[in-house]
Amino acid sequence: MSDNVTPTTGAPVYALQCQDLKKAFQGVLAVAGATFDVPQGQITALIGPNGAGKTTVVNLLSGMMPSDSGRMQLVGTDVTNWPSHKIARRGLMRSFQLSRELGGLTVLENLLVAPKHQAGESLFNIFFRPLAVRREERENVERALETLKTYGLYDLRDNRARELSGGQKKLLEIARAVMAQPKVLLLDEPMAGVNPALIDRIGEYILDLKASGVTVLMVEHNLNVVEKICDHVIVLAEGRTLATGKLSDLRANQDVVQAYLGEVINASTHG
Amino acid sequence: MSAFWYYVFTLVFFLFDYFILAMGLNIQYGETGILNFAYIGFVAIGAYVTGAASLPNSAGTGQQYIMGWGLPFPFNLLLGGLVASAVAVLVALIALRRLRTDYLAMVLVSLSLVLYDVINNYVPLFNGADGLYNVPQPMAGIFHLTTNSFIPFFAVVTGLVALLMWFIMSRIMNSPLGRTFRAIRDDDGVAGALGKNPFGYKLTSMIIGAFYAGVGGGLIIQFGGSFNPTAWLPGETFVVFAVIIVGGVGNNVGMLVGALLVETLLIHLPAFLPEIPGHPGLIEYIDTMVVGVLLMVMLWFRPQGVVPERVRKSAGMLADRARGRGRQLTTASEGQGKSGE
Numbered sequence: 348m349s350d351n352v353t354p355t356t357g358a359p360v361y362a363l364q365c366q367d368l369k370k371a372f373q374g375v376l377a378v379a380g381a382t383f384d385v386p387q388g389q390i391t392a393l394i395g396p397n398g399a400g401k402t403t404v405v406n407l408l409s410g411m412m413p414s415d416s417g418r419m420q421l422v423g424t425d426v427t428n429w430p431s432h433k434i435a436r437r438g439l440m441r442s443f444q445l446s447r448e449l450g451g452l453t454v455l456e457n458l459l460v461a462p463k464h465q466a467g468e469s470l471f472n473i474f475f476r477p478l479a480v481r482r483e484e485r486e487n488v489e490r491a492l493e494t495l496k497t498y499g500l501y502d503l504r505d506n507r508a509r510e511l512s513g514g515q516k517k518l519l520e521i522a523r524a525v526m527a528q529p530k531v532l533l534l535d536e537p538m539a540g541v542n543p544a545l546i547d548r549i550g551e552y553i554l555d556l557k558a559s560g561v562t563v564l565m566v567e568h569n570l571n572v573v574e575k576i577c578d579h580v581i582v583l584a585e586g587r588t589l590a591t592g593k594l595s596d597l598r599a600n601q602d603v604v605q606a607y608l609g610e611v612i613n614a615s616t617h618g
Numbered sequence: 619m620s621a622f623w624y625y626v627f628t629l630v631f632f633l634f635d636y637f638i639l640a641m642g643l644n645i646q647y648g649e650t651g652i653l654n655f656a657y658i659g660f661v662a663i664g665a666y667v668t669g670a671a672s673l674p675n676s677a678g679t680g681q682q683y684i685m686g687w688g689l690p691f692p693f694n695l696l697l698g699g700l701v702a703s704a705v706a707v708l709v710a711l712i713a714l715r716r717l718r719t720d721y722l723a724m725v726l727v728s729l730s731l732v733l734y735d736v737i738n739n740y741v742p743l744f745n746g747a748d749g750l751y752n753v754p755q756p757m758a759g760i761f762h763l764t765t766n767s768f769i770p771f772f773a774v775v776t777g778l779v780a781l782l783m784w785f786i787m788s789r790i791m792n793s794p795l796g797r798t799f800r801a802i803r804d805d806d807g808v809a810g811a812l813g814k815n816p817f818g819y820k821l822t823s824m825i826i827g828a829f830y831a832g833v834g835g836g837l838i839i840q841f842g843g844s845f846n847p848t849a850w851l852p853g854e855t856f857v858v859f860a861v862i863i864v865g866g867v868g869n870n871v872g873m874l875v876g877a878l879l880v881e882t883l884l885i886h887l888p889a890f891l892p893e894i895p896g897h898p899g900l901i902e903y904i905d906t907m908v909v910g911v912l913l914m915v916m917l918w919f920r921p922q923g924v925v926p927e928r929v930r931k932s933a934g935m936l937a938d939r940a941r942g943r944g945r946q947l948t949t950a951s952e953g954q955g956k957s958g959e
């Protein structure tokens with residue numbers, strides 16, 4: 348039996364947990380004690396005003412930068428200050444707020460980089476186990492082409508990734524992360540700057556990922572989207588967790604409304 | 619053999635040798651993004667080690683050096699490459715672990731200056747500032763080669779070595795490993811977030827590139843029979859950079875074209891031209907300037923080089939499987955030739 352469904356042992360029903368995470372840049376506290384849990388198999392939104400530290404939290408959780416203090420757990424394993432590649436190999440993938448495609452590689456190659464522990468990444472295997480390398484590569488190419496079809500990028504497969512439009516790059520980042528078969532997916536504003544039709548499509552993709560068992564934590568400004576697809580919300584303000592819960596509960600929370608939601612809720616519900 | 623053919627085969631030798639050197643720097647810089655400003659140091663290590671391993675015991679030779687095993691070709695060459703790779707591991711552990719690209723470049727320049735000073739001043743290692751000389755001509759005994767026939771013979775041997783190393787390099791570059799190198803070149807943060815350990819792959823790339831540098835150096839000392847500090851002034855690194863930038867970073871055919879244009883035509887051919895009357899040695903300075911100007915013109919007008927990195931198309935990946943075993947050679951000759959864009 349898997350140990351991740353027995354709450355009595357303290358084993359994770361949470362995919363991610365962080366306690367009192369702190370990170371300062373030149374003395375400015377970007378994250379000033381973030382504490383929250385991300386439930387497994389659900390979609391959680393990370394919201395908060397600009398500069399609240401959301402991206403920094405994503406950077407800490409994915410190991411892109413070390414935290415100054417605090418602890419993080421990924422599916423029950425303490426991964427505090429692990430380097431990003433080790434965290435990734437444990438099943439956490441992420442996208443970037445400002446798309447970071449591998450520009451010189453083709454769209455297809457961007458996906459082909461993603462699978463973990465490829466036989467063909469070893470010099471020994473390339474020359475002494477060429478058949479195993481080729482077999483695995485064939486499987487990966489086929490799966491990557493399928494994934495590109497799903498995300499509507501198939502026709503662009505042979506284009507260099509730097510040639511894509513902003514929206515296409517957002518899709519590519521998600522497709523690339525999915526290609527790595529993540530357990531946990533962190534999305535940093537996956538819908539920012541894309542057209543409304545694409546926003547709906549990306550929302551569908553995220554719901555599909557949830558249906559296939561992936562835990563999603565997404566930074567999102569659009570509260571309509573949050574309302575539609577997210578199960579939980581974490582509110583971050585000035586680097587601290589201000590509140591967590593369901594969006595409907597948070598609307599009733601006076602602190603939250605004052606600190607952040609007020610204007611946004613009013614703006615978005617009027618629209 | 620007439621002086622003309624002597625010149626021609628000397629040029630052919632340098633063409634193939636710099637092809638090898640360019641492939642080594644290309645995997646480091648062009649594929650993996652490591653700005654290795656110490657590259658010529660690895661060439662020198664390969665040259666000295668190959669030379670010292672092929673020379674007889676130093677007693678009575680009038681030179682001081684380590685090894686002196688009389689090691690025959692190609693084992694001496696292999697040893698030169700392997701020692702260069704081993705030094706690359708040390709350099710990577712010192713410099714490659716944490717430093718950003720620009721700092722890394724500075725550290726590598728410093729390391730190459732230190733290496734230069736140590737080798738040229740610590741005489742017991744490789745005979746100090748005099749360098750090694752009287753290095754035996756490989757296989758001359760077996761094939762009854764004379765001083766004259768050795769030149770074309772060894773130019774051809776170098777061509778065969780280059781062909782083998784091209785085959786190996788194409789295979790690496792077209793593998794998932796090569797793809798991961800290019801991912802790290804484009805954005806090592808993203809590669810890390812995808813579960814690739816950037817340091818591990820940069821280390822691998824350094825080892826491979828240094829092996830090519832070492833072999834290229836080992837061929838130089840065996841071709842000329844000697845090697846000394848004037849052969850590897852730190853600025854020589856930039857000649858190899860010029861070769862790969864002019865030829866087209868990321869493309870092996872580009873490496874050959876770059877070696878032809880920069881090393882053969884600009885660096886070595888002028889040495890055989892008549893002196894400008896009244897200005898002895900001027901030509902040598904002019905050719906360095908011409909390389910510098912060519913580099914700037916290329917970076918300005920055609921930064922992707924004469925033969926740009928090719929786009930690896932999905933149809934090619936699918937067709938490769940069907941062709942099975944013959945695939946690497948076909949992709950190397952046919953695929954690399956396509957200029958992409």
Ligand SMILES: Nc1ncnc2c1ncn2[C@@H]1O[C@H](COP(=O)(O)OP(=O)(O)O)[C@@H](O)[C@H]1O
Pocket residue numbers: 372373376377395396397398399400401402403404
């Ligand atoms: N690499 C960095 N260097 C310096 N300051 C940074 C850096 N990254 C973020 N910050 C600062 O930290 C604060 C939080 O930024 P960020 O995490 O990007 O917020 P959000 O994603 O919520 O808009 C901001 O004040 C920002 O200017």
Ligand SMILES: [Mg+2]
Pocket residue numbers: 401402403444
């Ligand atoms: Mg942000």
